[in-house]
Amino acid sequence: MLEASLSQVGWMGAITVANDNQVFDGSLRLEKSAHQFDGVHPIVIDSDGTRPIIVRRTDIESADSDIARKASVLANRVAEVSLDWDTDVLEQWNDEGSIEVDAMWFPDEVEGWDGEPSSLDHEPESSAQEIDVDAFEFDCKCPKCGFEFIQQK
DSSP states (O other), X not given: OHHHHHHHHOOOSOOEEOTTOOEEEOHHHHHHHHHHTTTOOOOOOOOOSSSOOOOOOTTXXXXXXXXXHHHHHHHHHHHHHHOOOXXXXXXXXXXXXXXXXXXXSOHHHHHTOTTSOOOOOSOXXXXXXXXXXXXXXXXXXXXTTOOEEOXXX
16 A cells, blocks of 8 residues: 555655664655655655654645646555554663653553554644745755755844
8 A cells, every 4th residue: 555655746754863873754655665666765854853844845836736636545554554552662761761652641541551552542633734835934944955944043
């Protein structure tokens, strides 16, 4: 499903790596994209996690377009289908204090793990917001391609 999504709507979302370049978010996307985008170099943005990174798809005219709608559904459906929690690791990290399982899962989900988490019966409240990227002030512009960005000092 992920490979089909990449071929139908292109790249969606970022891959996050630690300073040592080890992937901790997006490893499956990275693996599948190696075949889809063979020979294409990624765009790397250094971030300290204190500011949002917005990717503007210049090939998609409007969020109401068919391709944007398809991309939105594919991105979320692929994430949903591909998700496979390793509950043993989660429990270990919880015991070590790295994460707080109780803050991220409902009690009935954790009780049902026994090696496999129960299905999510609770819908979290949506915090989605429309972001007006035109409202941001950019202080730098590439003279060759016109890409605008905010220089971190």
